[in-house]
Each structure stands twice: as C-alpha cells, then as structure tokens.
Amino acid sequence: MTANIIDGKAFAATVREKVAGHVARLKEENGITPGLAVVLVGEDPASQVYVRSKGKQTVETGMNSYEYKMDADTSEADLLAVVEKLNNDPEVHGILVQLPLPGHLNEDLIINSIDPAKDVDGFHISNVGLLGTGQKSMVPCTPLGCLMMLRDYHGSLSGMNAVVIGRSNIVGKPMAQLLLGDSCTVTIAHSRTKDLPEVVRGADIVVAAVGRPEMVPGDWIREGATVIDVGINRIEWDGKNKLVGDVDFESASKVAGAITPVPGGVGPMTIACLLANTVTACCRANGLAEPEGLTA
Numbered sequence: 001m002t003a004n005i006i007d008g009k010a011f012a013a014t015v016r017e018k019v020a021g022h023v024a025r026l027k028e029e030n031g032i033t034p035g036l037a038v039v040l041v042g043e044d045p046a047s048q049v050y051v052r053s054k055g056k057q058t059v060e061t062g063m064n065s066y067e068y069k070m071d072a073d074t075s076e077a078d079l080l081a082v083v084e085k086l087n088n089d090p091e092v093h094g095i096l097v098q099l100p101l102p103g104h105l106n107e108d109l110i111i112n113s114i115d116p117a118k119d120v121d122g123f124h125i126s127n128v129g130l131l132g133t134g135q136k137s138m139v140p141c142t143p144l145g146c147l148m149m150l151r152d153y154h155g156s157l158s159g160m161n162a163v164v165i166g167r168s169n170i171v172g173k174p175m176a177q178l179l180l181g182d183s184c185t186v187t188i189a190h191s192r193t194k195d196l197p198e199v200v201r202g203a204d205i206v207v208a209a210v211g212r213p214e215m216v217p218g219d220w221i222r223e224g225a226t227v228i229d230v231g232i233n234r235i236e237w238d239g240k241n242k243l244v245g246d247v248d249f250e251s252a253s254k255v256a257g258a259i260t261p262v263p264g265g266v267g268p269m270t271i272a273c274l275l276a277n278t279v280t281a282c283c284r285a286n287g288l289a290e291p292e293g294l295t296a
Helices: 008-030 045-060 076-087 107-111 125-132 141-154 172-181 196-201 267-285
Strands: 035-041 064-070 094-097 161-165 185-189 205-208 226-229 233-237 240-244
Touching: 008 045, 008 141, 008 267, 035 045, 035 076, 035 267, 045 064, 045 267, 064 076, 076 094, 076 107, 094 267, 125 172, 141 172, 141 226, 141 267, 161 172, 161 196, 172 185, 172 205, 185 196
Parallel strands: 035 064, 035 094, 161 185, 161 205, 205 226
Antiparallel strands: 233 240
16 A cells, blocks of 8 residues: 655645634734744754744744844843743743753753743643643644644544654653543553564554654554654765655555655644644633634
C-alpha cells in the first residue's frame, strides 16, 4: 500500500485562515486586536529566522506583533523586567521567549516568570500541571498541531492505540496527555524501551519525536497505521544538507495508512498553532467564547 500524505503546509494555511477570521470578528464585534510579543535574546541564526517568520505570519492574520531583541549578554534581571512589563500590558495577549537562551540565563526561571494565561508556548509549570490533570490550559504548539492533524484525518481518536516515541517536556509528554484526553490508549516509548520495534508495531498512531534521523524504519510500522513525524534533522546526503524526520519516510510510507512528510508536515503547524494559542489567550482574557477548532 502507499500511505496518504498528511500535508501540514496546506493544513497550517487552513489554520491561519481560521485565525484571521477570528481576529477579524474580534476587531469588528469587540474592538479587540490580539497581540503577540516575542522576545529574542542573542543572535542565534536559526532563532532569528524563526522569529521573523512568526512576526510576518502574526501580522498577516491581522494581529499586533511586538518584537523585543536583546543582546546575548543581557542579564537575567533585565530579561525578567521585560517579561514583567509584557505581563502587565493589556495589549499583549501572548508572550513567547525564544529558546534556546544564552547559557548564563536560567530558562526555567524565565519561562515560569511569564503569566501562565499569556504563555502561548504552553511551557509554564502551571500549564504543564493543568494539561496533565485534564484542565483548561495553554497547550504546547507542536503537540497541538499534531492533534489537530490527527483529528482532521481520523475524526474520533477514541479507543485507538497510540505510541509516542520520545519523552521530552516540549513534545513527548504533552502529546501523550493530549492523546489521553481524546481517549486513546497511550504508551510513551524512548531509547530505553525494551523491544521498541514490537511496541511500535502495536500502534494505530505513531508519533515520532525522538530527534534521531530516520530512526524508525518501515518494518516497525503496523500496516495502515498513521505516522506523525515530528523530527527535523539535518543530515549530509550526496555532499549536500538534507532535512529528514525521525521516521524513514521511504520505507514507512509503503506500509502506513497515512504519514506526515519532512519537511512540510508537522513543522508548518507549529507557528500556526502559536497564532491559534494567541487568539485563544485573547478570548479567555476578555471572557469571550474560545475560537472553535483552534484549541485542544
């Protein structure tokens, strides 16, 4: 069989259209414009590209975009002061501090200084706890994007067996919580899992988020399973750089029922869900109904 390709780029465009529609209604009916503030410390090239893309897409959906660029040697106190200023700014509904931070800054301290209601990355310990206990929270963008694509493809996920490969706080753990919330039976697997191939073969849904190039071959995949490949790994191929996922796409696509490609799968959904989270945060801050189809 040949797998259906889950086109994350096209799906992300649909999400951005929904966001733009909600933003237009918020402006017209309530006189409110959602605002997203991104703080970038230092000059990491990848982070700079990512922040520019976030700013561009924020404006394109009709939201206000605020960027704070700080020197790499910025002190913890100065960064905390900027976060506190944004926490108290009613025009800012979402705050994102771009990671990684320079080594002298305590990432956990900075992230946990963000108002949880404005934590559109979903990394604050309060949001982690709320998600883990099935309460309303801000949800990390990448897992939220994966969930949206799975719901769109399958409809109901209830009763399905899901294996999440990877146990990171950013993807693996919140992904498992979201799948549990949709009534899947969930296994979190990782590098120490005994007989990992056999564990993966039992899954209707496989979410690979382990950060190892093409670690998951096709013979680990159950025929007809849905594969969500979160990995973005840069490898050298024929003397050139090439992006590959955590799944061997060529072999997996011959047995899976559906699969996300790399690039063009999960990646585009991350920024789209950041925009969705900003609209959600804005609605919650103003006591308005949450945007349909943009939340967990």
